[in-house]
Amino acid sequence: MDDLRLENQQLRSERDLLRRRLSEVEESFLRAVHDSQQEMLAMNEALTAANAQLQALDQMKDAFLSMVTHELRTPLTVISGITEMLETGIYGELAPAQAEHVRQIAAQTSRLRELVNDLLDLSKMEAGLMRLRREPLDPRALAEAVLESLLTVGAQAGVILRNQVRHDLPEVFCDGQRVEQVLTNLIANAIKFTPAGGQVTLTAERLGDFVRFCVADTGQGIPPEALSRIFDKFFQVQSSTETGRKGTGLGLAIVKHLVELHGGEVSVASQPGHGSQFFFTLPVTHPR
């Protein structure tokens, strides 16, 4: 009997101990829940604040974009308009020195305009604000239009331009103006980095539901360690001040953005001293 009582007592005290433990655990659990609720509330507040900050930054970027458009582009358009009128001689014949200066104004203005347009395009794409106007277009015709517009630049550099894009490729679904911008950037680079006597060849082939274009040159090529950074904005193997060549290092960054916006991909291969090949793909209008 005594044994049983003792056992009972022991059991009771163990039960009490367990109850105490349980309520302790309960308490600390509730405290933890409360703490984490407080933490979540604080995190939520921080997130809301960060979101508001991001929205403000976004608005600043939009404001910056329209500032660049209006404050830089508009005056440049006015300057080139007036320069053109001076060049035509409608205000009277210019003395040779005047004519030379007007020619320089025109050249520098168009360079500045290109740079402003490039910066604007890039900011637009980075902000996700670039819209494409896509339609079915013939790859060969796209290539033809761009090569024609660059014939003089090629001839001045002593570089032969060849269009070897096949006539029987399927139409690609793209924004013609933007694809012409891609091709212009790639072909202008190919001409710029190819010494006189060299060649630039444009080819294209169908690869599944895509057409892959290739701009190949026989120029100086690109060192292997530079290949992974070649599409980064402002990256140049040698800066323009070192080479005396025009450029800011924005062309290829724009190419990559525009091609990816179409759902395509860019890539590059190069044999230093022998030339480079730049590839990009565009989706065909009617996938198989």
Ligand SMILES: Nc1ncnc2c1ncn2[C@@H]1O[C@H](COP(=O)(O)OP(=O)(O)OP(=O)(O)O)[C@@H](O)[C@H]1O
């Ligand atoms: N076909 C090419 N052959 C050799 N190097 C090239 C070629 N294309 C591009 N590069 C290298 O990649 C760099 C970046 O090219 P990108 O077109 O972005 O800039 P850029 O031509 O220097 O200036 P921008 O295009 O802004 O006028 C070039 O400065 C050059 O060093």
Ligand SMILES: [Mg+2]
């Ligand atoms: Mg370029």
